[in-house]
Amino acid sequence: LWKELKIVAFDPALAAAMGFRVALVHYLLMGMVSLVTVASFESVGSILVVAVLIVPAATAALITERLSWMIAWAVAIGATSAVFGYTAAMRLNTNVAGATAVAAGLQFTAAVFLSPQRGLVSRWLRNQALAVRIAAEDVVGRLYRAEESGARGQEPGASGVVGWLANWRLFQRGWVMRDRAGDLRLTAEGRDAARRLIRAHRLWESYLDTHFDLPRDHLHEAAERMEHYLDPQLQDELAAELAGRAVDPHGKEIPSAP
Numbered sequence: 001l002w003k004e005l006k007i008v009a010f011d012p013a014l015a016a017a018m019g020f021r022v023a024l025v026h027y028l029l030m031g032m033v034s035l036v037t038v039a040s041f042e043s044v045g046s047i048l049v050v051a052v053l054i055v056p057a058a059t060a061a062l063i064t065e066r067l068s069w070m071i072a073w074a075v076a077i078g079a080t081s082a083v084f085g086y087t088a089a090m091r092l093n094t095n096v097a098g099a100t101a102v103a104a105g106l107q108f109t110a111a112v113f114l115s116p117q118r119g120l121v122s123r124w125l126r127n128q129a130l131a132v133r134i135a136a137e138d139v140v141g142r143l144y145r146a147e148e149s150g151a152r153g154q155e156p157g158a159s160g161v162v163g164w165l166a167n168w169r170l171f172q173r174g175w176v177m178r179d180r181a182g183d184l185r186l187t188a189e190g191r192d193a194a195r196r197l198i199r200a201h202r203l204w205e206s207y208l209d210t211h212f213d214l215p216r217d218h219l220h221e222a223a224e225r226m227e228h229y230l231d232p233q234l235q236d237e238l239a240a241e242l243a244g245r246a247v248d249p250h251g252k253e254i255p256s257a258p
Helices: 002-010 012-017 022-044 046-063 067-092 096-114 120-149 160-173 188-211 216-226 232-241
Strands: 176-178 184-186
Touching (some): 002 012, 002 022, 012 022, 067 096, 096 120, 120 176, 120 188, 160 188, 184 188, 188 216, 188 232
Antiparallel strands (some): 176 184
16 A cells, blocks of 8 residues: 555545545554554653654654655664664663663754755755855956956965865866965856856846846846856756846946857
C-alpha cells in the first residue's frame, strides 16, 4: 500500500479524484498507529513511546526531503537510539527509556546544526560562501567600471574576513593582479567575469526601465542585487526581450556576452 498511503497522506484531494478510498486508507493507517502506540505504552512506557515515535521522524525530516530516504533515516535513527540508549543505561545504571530518549535527542540536536540543507551550521557556511562570492564580484565590477572611465584609484573591496576571502578568491581564480603601484588590475579572465556581471546589471536596469514605471534613480540598487543571480542563459533571454538594446537607462553601453 505504499503508493496509496503516500498519496492519501500528502494529497487526499488528488487521491479521491483518482478513485482511491481515502477514508478507508486513512483510518487503516490511524488504526495501525493506535494499536502500536497502545501496545508500546503497555510494554515500555510513555517516555520511550513519545521519544521514538516523534524524534527519529523529526530528525530524518531535517536530513532529507525524499520520503523513502526519510523513512530509512528514521528507522536507522530509531535503531541507533535504542542501541546507544540501552548501552548508556547499562553503564550508568539508569533508566533505559530515559537514556534512549536522550540518545534520540542528541541525534536530533546534531541534525539541527549539521543537516546538509537545513542545519544551522550548513546554512551559515552557505551564506558566508555567498557573501564572499558577491564581495569578489563587486570588486571586479568596480574595477571594470574604473577601466571604462579611465580612472586609477586605490584598491576597492570589502573589509574584514569576508573582504580578505574575496580577495583570496580573486587571486586564486586569476581574475586580478597587482600593478607596480600596488593597485588591483583585471586579468583577461577577470575582465570576462566582470563583463558578464556588468552585462547582467545593465540588462536588468534596462528591463526594469522598459517594463516598470520606476524612477531611474531607483534602478541601480535593484540591479546591484540581481546582477549576482542572472546566469548567461537569463542574460540572453533579457537581451532578446529588450530587442538588442545597446545602452542602459543611464546611457552606459551594455557589454556583449564574453
